[in-house]
Amino acid sequence: MLGRYAPHVAATLSLGLPLIGSHLARMAIGVSDTVMIGWYGVEPLAALVIATSFVHILFFLGMGFGTAVMGLMATAIARGDETEVRRLTRMALWLSLGFGLAVMPSMWFSRPVLLGLGQTEVVSQLAQDYLRIAGWGLMANLVALTLNSYLAALERTQFVMWVTLAGLPLNIALNYAFIFGNLGAPELGVRGAAIASLSVQIAGALALAIYANWLPIARKYELFVRFWKPDWLAMRAVFLVGLPIGITLLAEGALFVASNVMMGWIGTPQLAAHGIALQITSITFMAHLGLSNAATIRVGQAKGRGDVVWMRDAAVTVIGLSLLFAALFIAIYLIFARPLVQVFMDPADPQLPLIVGIGASLLMYAALFQLTDALQVIAIGFLRGVHDTRVPMFIAAFSYWAVGMPVAWGLAFPLGVGPAGLWLGLCVGLTLAAVLLMWRFWRGLERGDWTRPEQPV
Numbered sequence: 001m002l003g004r005y006a007p008h009v010a011a012t013l014s015l016g017l018p019l020i021g022s023h024l025a026r027m028a029i030g031v032s033d034t035v036m037i038g039w040y041g042v043e044p045l046a047a048l049v050i051a052t053s054f055v056h057i058l059f060f061l062g063m064g065f066g067t068a069v070m071g072l073m074a075t076a077i078a079r080g081d082e083t084e085v086r087r088l089t090r091m092a093l094w095l096s097l098g099f100g101l102a103v104m105p106s107m108w109f110s111r112p113v114l115l116g117l118g119q120t121e122v123v124s125q126l127a128q129d130y131l132r133i134a135g136w137g138l139m140a141n142l143v144a145l146t147l148n149s150y151l152a153a154l155e156r157t158q159f160v161m162w163v164t165l166a167g168l169p170l171n172i173a174l175n176y177a178f179i180f181g182n183l184g185a186p187e188l189g190v191r192g193a194a195i196a197s198l199s200v201q202i203a204g205a206l207a208l209a210i211y212a213n214w215l216p217i218a219r220k221y222e223l224f225v226r227f228w229k230p231d232w233l234a235m236r237a238v239f240l241v242g243l244p245i246g247i248t249l250l251a252e253g254a255l256f257v258a259s260n261v262m263m264g265w266i267g268t269p270q271l272a273a274h275g276i277a278l279q280i281t282s283i284t285f286m287a288h289l290g291l292s293n294a295a296t297i298r299v300g301q302a303k304g305r306g307d308v309v310w311m312r313d314a315a316v317t318v319i320g321l322s323l324l325f326a327a328l329f330i331a332i333y334l335i336f337a338r339p340l341v342q343v344f345m346d347p348a349d350p351q352l353p354l355i356v357g358i359g360a361s362l363l364m365y366a367a368l369f370q371l372t373d374a375l376q377v378i379a380i381g382f383l384r385g386v387h388d389t390r391v392p393m394f395i396a397a398f399s400y401w402a403v404g405m406p407v408a409w410g411l412a413f414p415l416g417v418g419p420a421g422l423w424l425g426l427c428v429g430l431t432l433a434a435v436l437l438m439w440r441f442w443r444g445l446e447r448g449d450w451t452r453p454e455q456p457v
Helices: 002-040 042-079 082-108 111-116 121-134 137-153 158-180 190-214 216-221 232-266 268-305 308-342 352-385 390-412 419-447
Strands: none
Touching: 002 042, 002 137, 002 158, 002 190, 002 268, 002 308, 042 082, 042 121, 042 137, 042 190, 042 232, 042 268, 042 352, 082 121, 082 137, 082 216, 082 232, 111 121, 121 190, 137 158, 137 190, 137 268, 158 190, 190 216, 232 268, 232 352, 232 390, 232 419, 268 308, 268 352, 268 419, 308 352, 308 419, 352 390, 352 419, 390 419
């Protein structure tokens, strides 16, 4: 029995592990920016935090088009439809570039918005200085994401990982030069961090484009031949699948932004502990996110072939691997909660015992997070693989905002549970999303909805 899953395990890990490495490398690049700007000054650090939050919200909304390509392409490749692969990927690149251009004015003129949100004059100006440079990197990031999906659907994820990893030392070196004025470069502070980020993002996107054009297995798709030519039908197909993905990602991202705000109402030490606990859980979440990407490709391949048994086995394999990772992370949280939180703290900080105590208690609830967050992101990966994104968007929005957020607020404030209540509410929302999304996928699989032939775009 287990032998039938062995090929699925090998294929899923071959796809998923490099994707996990890529996600972790991207996180490390962001952490290096935060740490190095933190060395430069408090106000530049505050500006960086606000500015990157601004970019992340826009990135969540725009990344749906590049993410959609993963499932659409996997299905087209399995059908042997080379023309559709080219058309879909090109139009996803068009939409990514168009979205980046469309939102650039909001970053260029961000200072009045930030002032209206209660930020200081200095922080608002520094954040706008950062966004006027780094904002152009949003387009590069979205293009890189689309090419990442393209290469992942071709099962060429290793190169993506190495490109992302190479960006980390480059980012640190450029930060060292341009933030602090070393190596003959001007001292630019937060603008120097923006230049470093933009340079790394453009270099990464170019490297992926060159590789995608050179890759022998991909040459038959002629991705960049007559790239200027629009394809409105393909663009519509990517838009209809991709926009709900972007809204779903935005709904989840905004959920955690709102949790930050509400934790700040409780107190500063609680907010600090909450931020540390979320940072730790974000790192372990990358394993499930990488497996979710692999699930999208594997399920998309089965859809293209109309193979319900293969799809079921692939899905069971991904769930099993994700649960194994979750069990490992739960054990780490339960055993090493206090040391994990202490890593993020100055040993001389007088509030160390208080923050470590709160953070360690929150990691106990993060043990529950591991199961629910893992299953909901895996279920989303399955549904993206079968091109089902509109209903999951409503399920996610309902679970996160109609259930999770009110429960979090009710437990934390009227019932007086505090930080633990806030995390329990988030867990309720994520659990409901996991149950409903998993139910939708498996019910559709039993009914044969996901393996019915589709008309090509």
